[in-house]
Amino acid sequence: DAKTTQPPSMDCAEGRAANLPCNHSTISGNEYVYWYRQIHSQGPQYIIHGLKNNETNEMASLIITEDRKSSTLILPHATLRDTAVYYCIVKGSGNTGKLIFGQGTTLQVKP
């Protein structure tokens, strides 16, 4: 049911920026793009979300294309602790609040 497409895995060197892409070509006008991550054996952790504009917080930046059909999550200085599965989720007001998780991208940060 996932409405997003992500690469199954990516590598990143420690200290470098990690850029995780997500395609959501069927996104509707009132749907948000959410990013969560799951570090091994832990509960999913919220990272960031956005509607149209680019967003930045203490964890990451979210770049959404003008047509909103794709987005990129940027971890500016990846550390080993950022190794996790990253989920891009499209969520609107009409789906009763549930998050639909896809397979996500497994990010491996290497020393």
Next chain:
Amino acid sequence: DTAVSQTPKYLVTQMGNDKSIKCEQNLGHDTMYWYKQDSKKFLKIMFSYNNKELIINETVPNRFSPKSPDKAHLNLHINSLELGDSAVYFCASSQDLAGGSDTQYFGPGTRLTVL
């Protein structure tokens, strides 16, 4: 001061038994959820409650019965446990059920193993 907590963290039991998992959130949120993560790591919504009222029931067998005594607690009771119930169960909470801009906070998970 854990935001969303679950007990127990691990649960090992025999087929046919009945067990419960408890969840509590201290965030003052109105909505709570149960998700199941199976051995293939897929995370799927099971239930959600808003102010103690069931909102989502995602075709979960009726052996699973959520109970919300108050809006800070959502417990999951499972009857007649089966091998296929083995999974990690995550509780989550959020402030706004219907809004598109809504962040869910997850608990640490309960790993259920049915022998």
